[in-house]
Amino acid sequence: MSTETARIEAFSDGVFAIAITLLILEIKIPMPGSIPLSLQLLRQWPSYVAFLISFAFIGIMWINHHRLFTHIRRADNTLLVLNLLLLLGVTAVPFPTAVLAAHLGKPEQKTAAMVFSGTYFFIAIFFNMLWRYAASRNGHLLSSEVNLNSALHISRQYAVGPLLYLICFGLAMVSVMASLAMNLALAAFFALPPKYAAGRPRAGDMAGVR
Amino acid sequence: MSTETARIEAFSDGVFAIAITLLILEIKIPMPGSIPLSLQLLRQWPSYVAFLISFAFIGIMWINHHRLFTHIRRADNTLLVLNLLLLLGVTAVPFPTAVLAAHLGKPEQKTAAMVFSGTYFFIAIFFNMLWRYAASRNGHLLSSEVNLNSALHISRQYAVGPLLYLICFGLAMVSVMASLAMNLALAAFFALPPKYAAGRPRAGDMAGVR
Amino acid sequence: MSTETARIEAFSDGVFAIAITLLILEIKIPMPGSIPLSLQLLRQWPSYVAFLISFAFIGIMWINHHRLFTHIRRADNTLLVLNLLLLLGVTAVPFPTAVLAAHLGKPEQKTAAMVFSGTYFFIAIFFNMLWRYAASRNGHLLSSEVNLNSALHISRQYAVGPLLYLICFGLAMVSVMASLAMNLALAAFFALPPKYAAGRPRAGDMAGVR
Amino acid sequence: MSTETARIEAFSDGVFAIAITLLILEIKIPMPGSIPLSLQLLRQWPSYVAFLISFAFIGIMWINHHRLFTHIRRADNTLLVLNLLLLLGVTAVPFPTAVLAAHLGKPEQKTAAMVFSGTYFFIAIFFNMLWRYAASRNGHLLSSEVNLNSALHISRQYAVGPLLYLICFGLAMVSVMASLAMNLALAAFFALPPKYAAGRPRAGDMAGVR
Numbered sequence: 001m002s003t004e005t006a007r008i009e010a011f012s013d014g015v016f017a018i019a020i021t022l023l024i025l026e027i028k029i030p031m032p033g034s035i036p037l038s039l040q041l042l043r044q045w046p047s048y049v050a051f052l053i054s055f056a057f058i059g060i061m062w063i064n065h066h067r068l069f070t071h072i073r074r075a076d077n078t079l080l081v082l083n084l085l086l087l088l089g090v091t092a093v094p095f096p097t098a099v100l101a102a103h104l105g106k107p108e109q110k111t112a113a114m115v116f117s118g119t120y121f122f123i124a125i126f127f128n129m130l131w132r133y134a135a136s137r138n139g140h141l142l143s144s145e146v147n148l149n150s151a152l153h154i155s156r157q158y159a160v161g162p163l164l165y166l167i168c169f170g171l172a173m174v175s176v177m178a179s180l181a182m183n184l185a186l187a188a189f190f191a192l193p194p195k196y197a198a199g200r201p202r203a204g205d206m207a208g209v210r
Numbered sequence: 211m212s213t214e215t216a217r218i219e220a221f222s223d224g225v226f227a228i229a230i231t232l233l234i235l236e237i238k239i240p241m242p243g244s245i246p247l248s249l250q251l252l253r254q255w256p257s258y259v260a261f262l263i264s265f266a267f268i269g270i271m272w273i274n275h276h277r278l279f280t281h282i283r284r285a286d287n288t289l290l291v292l293n294l295l296l297l298l299g300v301t302a303v304p305f306p307t308a309v310l311a312a313h314l315g316k317p318e319q320k321t322a323a324m325v326f327s328g329t330y331f332f333i334a335i336f337f338n339m340l341w342r343y344a345a346s347r348n349g350h351l352l353s354s355e356v357n358l359n360s361a362l363h364i365s366r367q368y369a370v371g372p373l374l375y376l377i378c379f380g381l382a383m384v385s386v387m388a389s390l391a392m393n394l395a396l397a398a399f400f401a402l403p404p405k406y407a408a409g410r411p412r413a414g415d416m417a418g419v420r
Numbered sequence: 421m422s423t424e425t426a427r428i429e430a431f432s433d434g435v436f437a438i439a440i441t442l443l444i445l446e447i448k449i450p451m452p453g454s455i456p457l458s459l460q461l462l463r464q465w466p467s468y469v470a471f472l473i474s475f476a477f478i479g480i481m482w483i484n485h486h487r488l489f490t491h492i493r494r495a496d497n498t499l500l501v502l503n504l505l506l507l508l509g510v511t512a513v514p515f516p517t518a519v520l521a522a523h524l525g526k527p528e529q530k531t532a533a534m535v536f537s538g539t540y541f542f543i544a545i546f547f548n549m550l551w552r553y554a555a556s557r558n559g560h561l562l563s564s565e566v567n568l569n570s571a572l573h574i575s576r577q578y579a580v581g582p583l584l585y586l587i588c589f590g591l592a593m594v595s596v597m598a599s600l601a602m603n604l605a606l607a608a609f610f611a612l613p614p615k616y617a618a619g620r621p622r623a624g625d626m627a628g629v630r
Numbered sequence: 631m632s633t634e635t636a637r638i639e640a641f642s643d644g645v646f647a648i649a650i651t652l653l654i655l656e657i658k659i660p661m662p663g664s665i666p667l668s669l670q671l672l673r674q675w676p677s678y679v680a681f682l683i684s685f686a687f688i689g690i691m692w693i694n695h696h697r698l699f700t701h702i703r704r705a706d707n708t709l710l711v712l713n714l715l716l717l718l719g720v721t722a723v724p725f726p727t728a729v730l731a732a733h734l735g736k737p738e739q740k741t742a743a744m745v746f747s748g749t750y751f752f753i754a755i756f757f758n759m760l761w762r763y764a765a766s767r768n769g770h771l772l773s774s775e776v777n778l779n780s781a782l783h784i785s786r787q788y789a790v791g792p793l794l795y796l797i798c799f800g801l802a803m804v805s806v807m808a809s810l811a812m813n814l815a816l817a818a819f820f821a822l823p824p825k826y827a828a829g830r831p832r833a834g835d836m837a838g839v840r
Binding site: 438497518527 | 640647653655657661662666668671682685692693821822
């Protein structure tokens, strides 16, 4: 954490922390009534699935943000704006999550799953914009000690993100479960350190980073 | 970030982060029913507009707060109180936003737009008070290494804020859309680094800062 | 901010920031209907009063917490627990505030004002416990460079807090408005730096601090 | 707080701070009506009990997290994921708390108490996983200056956690009050510094830590 990026990271940490903590508020509290409590709790399974998926996703986005900012050491006005764009995506997550939870297993679950995957498609684009800007012009915002290989691994892992989420989006029209399964697989893919997730960089890739 | 202002910045970051993340809670989750989900989602467009505008505004206020505190290095009791006054405006933002979202395109949208612009008028005044106090008495709370030109640019950019938001407020009585458009233009103006937003400082301006 | 107390301050800043930002959620959004929007907005004045009072109170508690921790440099398990007790009071504030907002100007406003003042009575006690513990045993948790006069001023200002809030509590049974006015006066008293709020320390007071 | 773990701690502080502050939102605001306000306030006692218990629990979990990270100085990808797993448990706490508050003193309070204790059983496991991973392979993520005795005390105190919470869970089927009392006793046990809570380490324990 450099002095220059400290407040960007602190503000972003706050946003991630709040977004991930608010998710629990979407789960309805079962009230005393004619239906047994245990049954009421079980019937809410789509809410738990949506909560767990969104928690994992926001958590993994935080890990990725953290990873980027171990490389990024300088900040300018454009970086502040691109970081806000990414946080816009992060704060929006509770909405598609709640839409999915309300419609999973119901007639219109396909529309809900498309809203859900669509959100992550945009977030994947925003992650790419933030990283590519920081790494542009010979890595002008990166630490001078940055490991070139590590930066390249990130670039390559991120490059495929938007396309893969677009496939998720299309898959939702065919099968909601297949789309959600692919969403989870993608989350695992982006949770992995880039050196395992991306293949070995080739010489020609170097130009893309610095 | 100096040791003396570190906690003011951390507390303010927390307030900005929460205010910007709570905005999503104002968007209603469409429930399964007789109206198709896609239609329900589309009909909520005023909520999305209000969400995006408020997100942009709080984000840009954070950028400005961040910018001020790269110059401010010392803190006293008055600065703490003026910063709280500014944060009062920031935490209030979700209310006029929700009022606007509830009335946009409805008969009383003018009143809603006036409440909305009025809030930013007060915030613009609070920003001026904070900055002018810190820069007063020969910049007594500013870093000794502060760039005089940069400080002057901020003073000049901020000086016009309250008047411009007052025009926005008046414009809402005539045309809601014109008022909102001017609001967005002002947001872009304050997102810009001061050196581009304000004209070139003249010699006579110097007295205003230190 | 010392390394040892950095996380206590960061965690406390988070709690203060969230408590102060959540207050706006207590204000109801007027919906389109038969009553004009401007009238609906005006009729909600007790909500605005409650919001402003609570914002000022939480803000001033933050200033006081900040002030204490410019003196406190060491932390032990007891300090962590006493700080949590104080934060318990801070997080509780939105509840008595909402009770007051719901009943101000209604038949049971006296009960509501008693709940409101009672909360601050307990918070005043918790502030005293935290500070007295840190300053006990010859100021064992205070910075070695701590200004003795400044520490004494805090001790004397805080010592009268619980009694004054108890009077506020009793006053609510007689007159709600008098009690709220005294609440506001107390807020201003605790916002002041201790050297102005407390009288000049006498020699005999020294024993109380270190 | 080391540079490497600073953002993990900042993010975790944010999550703990929000989770502990959101608890108050679960308490219903009594509205003016036919039942006297004082009676309405008294009848809500299960909400206050649930609020106080959850506040104490999240506060004590924060103290424990803080304690672990005075020992942990290095971070890797697995630690990030294990920390997220622990935070998953922390953010979930408002839900079982609200379920307990809604059903305490009602026919299905046993089910509610089981949900409540069950949550803490999982959190106890997550705490063990985080700590055991950091302390594994000769304490590869611990500070080189870590006090071995102190680390051992933590290991021993945590080792009994899951079993004790499992007993709480079973006890809820017999007596809700006994289960809640044991929950409170466990909270006190984990609030204590490990050297008082755990017995004296024996020579054979050393292998478990480094």
